[in-house]
Amino acid sequence: MSRVAPEIAPEIIASIKSRVDIVGIVQEHVPLKKAGKEYKACCPFHSEKTPSFTVSPSKQFYHCFGCGERGDSIDWMVKYLGVPWREAVARLAEMAGIPLPENDDSALVKAKSDVSRTLEKAARWMHRYLMDTPRARAYVFGTRNVAENTAEQFLLGYAPRVMQDYSVFSLKEKEILVEAGVLGLASGRMYPKMGGRVMFPIRDAAGWVIGFSGRVLEVGHPKYMNSPDSRFFHKRRELFRAPDVRRAARAANRVVVTEGHFDAVSLFEAGFGYVVAGMGTATTPENLESMFALAPEVVFCFDGDEAGQAAAWKALLASLPVIGNNRLASFAFVPDGMDPDEYVRTHGQAEFARLLDESVPLSRFFIETFRARKEATPLEKHSAILTEAASRLKSMNDAILRQGLAVALSEVFGVSAAVVRSAVGFSLVQAPVKAAAPSVRADALETSFLANLLRRPWEADCIAADVELKVQGGTQIVALLRMAGLRNGCSADETRGVFLDEPCLPLVDRLLASGELDEPLAVLGKRIEADWLNRSLQSAMASPSIDRALVGGIIARRAMVLQSVEVAA
Ligand SMILES: [Zn+2]
Structure with missing residues (x-):
């Protein structure tokens, strides 16, 4: 399975593209309206009120006149769905019925397609079974109050408890159901492992069913049972509804994460289209990657009981890095021991929206948790609590946030920032050990920026956070200058004094000895940012799977920065 896949001939790619229908492919994710020879919609790549995104069936192309995003069906799968290029080609080839030269990708996609087709069939079959089973209906449509068309849209199902009922599946299909954990295998005999559970299909980025979560009716243990990890399903990565919320999350700029699948269902019904549910495990780094791929803000909305609080704290710890x-x-x-489902049904949509708007930022949750622990314990234990709090900061990669939390902790415990710093065991303003050590390299622009800053150290407070992060050694120098709070017009010796015990002293000495003040710091900062954005753009465009959101963001940001350079200069 490890040999290198041969290149796919351009003629094969051309014939794949000519046989699939881009309108149908896009329409699966974006509602298109016919307009003359073409189809139109509001652009899924940028936010707009009037449609400038068109799909042309004759050219087999999509194009947005607003943001310039364009491409063919392969580009769509890569840029919109985030499917790797080779897999996108293999999926479309599968759709078009065109065999690809034997290689690892095509074999894997073929296998995945077989699995997913069977699981899709099982999901539809179990949905019909739900509709025909009074006990399951009473639970889903009665107790949980789900609307029938939502159940149909999400393909909620019910798994039969009698093995005989599964005779509609071939042996090969049953083997796939065993791999997906719907059926179990004991002493060589298959049995309905998830029988008697409400079934939620779990889909991958492109919408293929890759596994299931099964929830017991009423009470029982375990409450949720998931497909076990397999070739195509990884519990640590998957989220219920992740592919369905992409557009809503993008529009709202946030994604809400709940513990229970029914929370996600009822919040969807209440008009919150950007809610996903975890797979019943503690939040993992892989989950977080999937969440932040959907939106830049993640709101964890867990149950208002002790278990929910504990899950929220675990999510906080996982998020720190x-x-x-x-x-x-x-x-x-969620107050009063309710879960989000009960809360939105009891208090309504507006109250839930308020709950989201008043969500507590991670930094406040972190500080208030340690403050509460400190206040509930005798003085003798405070140093142990502070040590634990400080040790949590070590995993963080955002130097500014880490520094801010350290200062806030020092205030809570009534000690100096230096005490927190020594409890962490390394200089707070340095990058954590995990990150690559900053090289001494600094190009002309950056050198000039730092040299100018050291001559006007009282301006350190005005440096934008994103500029200092882009200058080698900048974070450290800016943070130390900020803490020192030097007065306007101080001497070079006073400035140097700030760095006496710091590893960056040699760099500071070189900078203090070099160059003259030539341009205002603000202009230099903007130039650095523009330069950095140019380099980011080049590397983003060079990547084999182009991240459309990233590229769009960089281009927009660069335009803003370039404009402000002109204004400042
Ligand atoms: Zn657009």
Whole structure:
């Protein structure tokens, strides 16, 4: 399975593209309206009120006149769905019935397509079974109050408890159901492992069914049973409804994460289209990657009981290494021991929207949790709590946020920032050990920026966070200058004094000895940012699977920065 896949001939790709229908492929994710020879919609790549996104069946192309995004059916799968290029080609080839040269990708996609086709069939079959089973109907449509068309749209199902009922599946299909955990295998005999459960199909980025979550009716243990990890299903990565919420999450700029699948269902019915549910495990780094791929802000909305609180804290700890740099995490706490489902049904949509808007930012949740623990314990234990709090900061990659939390902790415990710093065991303003050590390299622009900053250290507070992060060694120098709070007109010796015990002293000495003040710091900062954006853009465009959101964001940001350079200069 490890040999290198041969290239796919351009003629094969051309014939795949000519046989699939781009209108149908796009329509699966974006509602298109016929307009003359073409189809129109509001662009899924940028936000707009009037449609400028067109799909042309004759040219087999999509094009947005607003943001310039364009491409063929392969580009669509890569840029919109985030499917790797080779897999996109293999999926479309499968759709078009065109055999690809034997290679690992095509074999894997073929296998995945077989599995997914069977699981889709099982999902539809179990949906009909739900509709025909009074006990299951009473639970889903009665107790849980789900609307019938929602159940149909999500393909909610019910798994029969009698093995004989599964005779509609061939042996090969049953084997796939065993791999997906719908059926179990004991002493060589198959049995309905998820029998008697409400079934939620779990889909991958492109909407293929890859597994199931089964929930017991009423009470029982375990409450949720998931497909086991397999070739195509990874519990740590999947989220219920992830592919369906892409557009809504993009429009709202946030995604809400609940514990229970029924929470996601009833919030959808209440008009919150950007809610996904975890797979019953604690939040994992892989989950977080999937969540932040949907939107820059993740709101964790867990049950208002002790277990929910504990899950929220675990989500916070898992988020520490990945938040910052434009990624936000916050926590909406459902009151009175309710779950989000009960809350929105009891208090209505507006109240739930308020709950989301008042969600607690991660930084506040972090500090308030340690404050509460400190206040509930005798003085003798405070140093242990502070040590634990400080040790949590070590996993963070956003230097500014880490620094801010350290200062807030020092205030809670009534100690100096230096005490927190020594509890962390390394200089807070340095990158954590995990990150690549900053090289001494600094190009002319960056050198000039830092040299100018060291001559006007009182301006450190005005440096934009995203500029300092882009300059080698910048974060450290800016943070130390900010803490020192030097007065306007201070001497070079006073400035140097700030760095006496720091590893960056040699760099500071070189900078202090070099160059003259030539341009205002603000202009230099903008130039650095524009330069950095240019490089990011080049590397984003060079990547084999282009991230459309990333590229669009960089281009927009660069335009803003270039404009402000002109204004400032
Ligand atoms: Zn557009």
